[in-house]
Amino acid sequence: EAGVAQSPRYKIIEKRQSVAFWCNPISGHATLYWYQQILGQGPKLLIQFQNNGVVDDSQLPKDRFSAERLKGVDSTLKIQPAKLEDSAVYLCASSFTGILNTEAFFGQGTRLTVV
């Protein structure tokens, strides 16, 4: 079974530039999460999708971050414009269903450096 795919693995951009990350969840997984993990900290939820609908985006900085999940499969997370404090690893995860809170499967993450 293929895992959660993320790209790119690494990205370096200058502040005020824009960047986009892509995630392909495990086939059949209705729930998709985007987490931000700053070095030395635990993952912080940015947004949760159930199919193509948003379940929770309360911690997404909506003035600069946006995310979409078209057709309830792939998802993209965009930052525009980026700030220095956005430097982090962005993790995508998926699970079979959020209702029973089953285990989440994580991708390798995208390490973003904003200079």
Place this chain on the structure above:
Amino acid sequence: SQQGEEDPQALSIQEGENATMNCSYKTSINNLQWYRQNSGRGLVHLILIRSNEREKHSGRLRVTLDTSKKSSSLLITASRAADTASYFCATARGGNTPLVFGKGTRLSVIA
């Protein structure tokens, strides 16, 4: 916000020793999960314990849950150098709510 709080923040032990990590949380939960993260990699699910369970085993892992104290512990027995990683607890409140992670415990197992 992060619900779980792991303790200790860092732990260094010799190979063959047991490692115990603790997690405290604030609100009622449906289940609690433990994940491992090797440096520079994604998180890997280790074990899930439901709110009506008190103890669960998986290989060298033993997890306990005390809902009255809102705490959980992860015990790794006979540790190996390959167990070196960060360990995170994550709580799930049920329904369609997201997993909320703690700050993690960094475990170093010295050969």
